[in-house]
Amino acid sequence: MLKLENVKGHPMIEDFINQSEKYLDAIKYTDHGRRHINIVSDRARSLAKSIGLSELVQEMCAISGYCHDMGNFMGRSEHHYWSAMLFSQIFLKDAKDTNQISTIMQAIASHDKNKLKLVNNVSAILILADKSDVHRTRVKNKDLNQIKNDIHDRVNYSAIANDFSVNKSKKQIKLKIQIDTKITSPMDYFEIFMERMAFCRIAAEFLGYEFILIINNFKLS
Ligand SMILES: [Fe+2]
Numbered sequence: 001m002l003k004l005e006n007v008k009g010h011p012m013i014e015d016f017i018n019q020s021e022k023y024l025d026a027i028k029y030t031d032h033g034r035r036h037i038n039i040v041s042d043r044a045r046s047l048a049k050s051i052g053l054s055e056l057v058q059e060m061c062a063i064s065g066y067c068h069d070m071g072n073f074m075g076r077s078e079h080h081y082w083s084a085m086l087f088s089q090i091f092l093k094d095a096k097d098t099n100q101i102s103t104i105m106q107a108i109a110s111h112d113k114n115k116l117k118l119v120n121n122v123s124a125i126l127i128l129a130d131k132s133d134v135h136r137t138r139v140k141n142k143d144l145n146q147i148k149n150d151i152h153d154r155v156n157y158s159a160i161a162n163d164f165s166v167n168k169s170k171k172q173i174k175l176k177i178q179i180d181t182k183i184t185s186p187m188d189y190f191e192i193f194m195e196r197m198a199f200c201r202i203a204a205e206f207l208g209y210e211f212i213l214i215i216n217n218f219k220l221s
């Protein structure tokens with residue numbers, strides 16, 4: 001079984017992540033680098049564990065989370081495909097279990113597709129772990145005037161607390177976000193995150209769970 005420890009620190013993987021961090025820094029994009037991928041990887045593994053999925057699935061979730069954005073250096077718009085293809089080029093040739101590799105590839109490729117069609121738990125978990133990472137620390141730009149002019153930066157910067165939790169007995173996956181309304185309005189948040197939250201809902205439903213979003217103590221489900 002391929003484990004996260006075989007992936008993390010692999011020179012090719014780390015090179016792709018470095019290249020993507022450099023590229024996204026250059027285009028002043030929000031963090032898709034090590035801060036983000038480690039959060040997504042940890043969140044994906046713990047979500048898989050919390051809902052009682054096998055160790056193999058937990059490991060696939062953690063690996064997908066770590067590698068899902070490493071293709072960004074070849075272009076933002078198709079980065080989900082680039083990331084999946086790069087992953088396969090490293091691990092497919094020596095794989096004893098190609099199904100593990102292809103499942104991870106599919107999860108990575110699905111995380112940013114326009115037409116979402118989920119066929120496995122790993123893809124659903126990656127979407128929830130990725131799309132729920134909304135937080136001030138993702139904003140690289142530290143100039144408040146510039147932040148206020150960019151809706152993505154503004155919304156991320158306004159998110160001062162982010163709590164992601166699972167209640168297995170109630171079958172609920174909950175994302176609680178605290179927004180500083182001096183920086184943005186919940187309306188801005190919805191403008192940007194409507195589609196992402198719809199993805200989370202579809203992903204949660206695929207896992208047999210209800211997705212609940214709470215913004216500034218206002219519950220949406
Ligand atoms: Fe992505």
Ligand SMILES: [Fe+2]
Nearest residue numbers: 032068069130
């Ligand atoms: Fe991501």
